[in-house]
Amino acid sequence: MPSDPIRRDGLRPRFWEMPLDALTPIEWEALCDGCGKCCLNKLEDDETGEVALTRIACRLFDDSTCRCTSYETRLSYVPECVVLTPASLPEVAYFMPETCAYRRLHEGRALPVWHPLLTGDPMSPHAAGASLMDETVNETLIPEAADWEDFVIEEPLGDTS
Numbered sequence: 001m002p003s004d005p006i007r008r009d010g011l012r013p014r015f016w017e018m019p020l021d022a023l024t025p026i027e028w029e030a031l032c033d034g035c036g037k038c039c040l041n042k043l044e045d046d047e048t049g050e051v052a053l054t055r056i057a058c059r060l061f062d063d064s065t066c067r068c069t070s071y072e073t074r075l076s077y078v079p080e081c082v083v084l085t086p087a088s089l090p091e092v093a094y095f096m097p098e099t100c101a102y103r104r105l106h107e108g109r110a111l112p113v114w115h116p117l118l119t120g121d122p123m124s125p126h127a128a129g130a131s132l133m134d135e136t137v138n139e140t141l142i143p144e145a146a147d148w149e150d151f152v153i154e155e156p157l158g159d160t161s
Contacts (some may be wrong), residue, residue: 004122021086035131036066037097051095054151056137098155
């Protein structure tokens with residue numbers, strides 16, 4: 001099994017069932033399933049507020065690992081990148097992917113069955129089809145005249161039960 005870049009050892013049992021603002025920073029980071037969909041560019045309908053994911057990924061996104069190539073310093077390169085915290089989550093949850101653990105827990109839903117905290121396998125989101133590993137286009141490769149609506153994907157991907 002590949003190593004997990006997210007630290008998931010030594011955490012409190014079933015910590016994800018606690019209030020999100022009661023989590024330690026390491027527990028908070030461990031909620032990330034590694035699907036990478038938060039790094040996809042999104043389109044928001046001005047009239048309805050509906051958010052659609054695209055296959056167009058942030059310039060720092062590594063499509064082969066579904067990870068940010070500069071996570072710790074990403075704001076230096078992408079100032080508009082959202083820093084997800086328990087305090088910011090209520091404001092930004094609506095544009096997080098439907099399968100996102102942060103969004104699901106914020107909305108009172110359980111982790112999806114394929115989440116690495118439940119399976120013990122960091123590859124389980126990819127095996128479940130919940131990520132876009134090797135299926136995105138880096139935003140730097142999209143021509144300015146491109147119609148981003150041509151890149152919209154259906155959400156959710158993967159079994160969300």
